[in-house]
Amino acid sequence: MDALMAGLVLGALCVAGDRTPWLAAILADRYRAARGLVIAAAALAFLGNYMLGALGGILVAPLLSPEARGLLLALSLILAGLGVSWRQKAPDRLTGWRLGPFGTSALGLAIMIFGDRMQLVAAALAARTPLPWLAAAGATLGALAVVVPAIVIGEARWMALPRRLICIASAAILTLSGVIIGLRSIALI
Known part of the structure; x- marks a missing residue:
């Protein structure tokens, strides 16, 4: 159950400072009748990508000691914090895509999510738990907790939020958590 809750919180923190909700809001505005x-x-794209991350964690876990698993999680959180702190450019609006609301959204979001910071965090969480799929489920729920409101309010209102402040706060929490977990993994605190 720890992996589920950790994935939920970390998923929300990582995606709050990402371009994914922005693209989801753009697509929701384009397909108003099919939000x-x-x-x-979005749920399918997140779940598929985070399941791939969890699979990676399952595969690498037997190769790592418990301390190394903690350091992997610490490193993934620090890298996620650094990534969230960078300025974002606007996502491609996918205007040329003619796959309909579901196809365009699923494929566009899946491509954007593939290899993102939360996929690495999901892998690191999965490597540390006896129930690795809960990490992917929690990450998906956490990401959706941010993306669904972006879809509901649309691009203009999403962009009106204090996104820079959200990114800075997310980056600070992720980085500090990574440092603390890393220090605990090597028994310095």
Whole structure:
């Protein structure tokens, strides 16, 4: 159950400082009558990518000591914190894509999510737990906790939020958590 809750919190923190909700809001504005399909597509894209991350964690876990697993999580959180702190450029609006609301949203978001910071964090969480799939489920729920409101309010209102402040706060929490976990892993605190 720890992996589920950790994944939920970390998923929300990582995605809050990401371009993914921005793209989801753009797609929701384009497909106003099919916002439910955009939400379903986002859920599928997140779950698929974070399951791949968890699979990576399952594969690497037997090769690592418990301390190394803690250091992997610490490193992934520090890198996620650094990544969240960078300025974001606007995502591609996918205007040329003609796959319909579900296809465009699922494929566009899946491509954007593939290899993102939370996928690495999900892998590191999965490597540390006896129930690795809960890390992917928690990460998906946490990401959706940020993306669904972006879809509901649309791009203009999403962009009006204090996104820079959100990114700085997310970066600070992720980085500090990574440092603390890393120091605990090597028994310095």
